[in-house]
Amino acid sequence: MGQQQLLLLVLAVIIIGLAILAGLTLMNDQAARANLDALCNDLVNLGAQAQEYAVRPAILGGGGGSFAGLTLDYLISSPANENGSFALTVDGATRAIITGTGLRDGDGNGLACQAQIYVEMGGVNLMVMEF
Numbered sequence: 001m002g003q004q005q006l007l008l009l010v011l012a013v014i015i016i017g018l019a020i021l022a023g024l025t026l027m028n029d030q031a032a033r034a035n036l037d038a039l040c041n042d043l044v045n046l047g048a049q050a051q052e053y054a055v056r057p058a059i060l061g062g063g064g065g066s067f068a069g070l071t072l073d074y075l076i077s078s079p080a081n082e083n084g085s086f087a088l089t090v091d092g093a094t095r096a097i098i099t100g101t102g103l104r105d106g107d108g109n110g111l112a113c114q115a116q117i118y119v120e121m122g123g124v125n126l127m128v129m130e131f
Contacts, residue, residue, distance in 0.1 A: 031104055032104040032113060035102045036104075036106060039083045039101075039102045042086070043115055043117040043126060046117070047098060048124075049074075049075045050067065050070060050119045051119055054070070054096075066094075067095060070088065070096055084102040086100050086101075087101075098117050099116045100117075109130075114130040
């Protein structure tokens with residue numbers, strides 16, 4: 001009877017350990033997904049602000065139909081927040097590209113999640129580059 005109880009105790013410890021490990025893995029995956037979602041939300045907001053800049057007349061502090069002159073400082077007070085960091089590339093007068101780099105690595109390859117939003121006068125296109 002003593003060996004059977006000891007065996008059941010060891011089996012219970014192994015099962016509980018596996019359950020905890022599975023829970024931690026799921027929690028880390030969910031945290032990475034939440035970080036990517038928040039990063040994409042920030043990028044969409046920044047993209048809308050970039051479009052607003054482009055359509056605003058130059059006399060009112062906008063681009064007057066162009067993305068030329070747009071800076072990251074115009075869009076956001078700091079290039080980083082609790083969701084990640086951001087960089088802006090103005091591709092001529094017709095397009096701006098905002099890149100966001102998150103804080104978490106969702107796929108375990110050592111690279112943080114990353115997304116880009118391509119902002120043009122007619123719309124925006126969001127692309128996740130790294131999860």
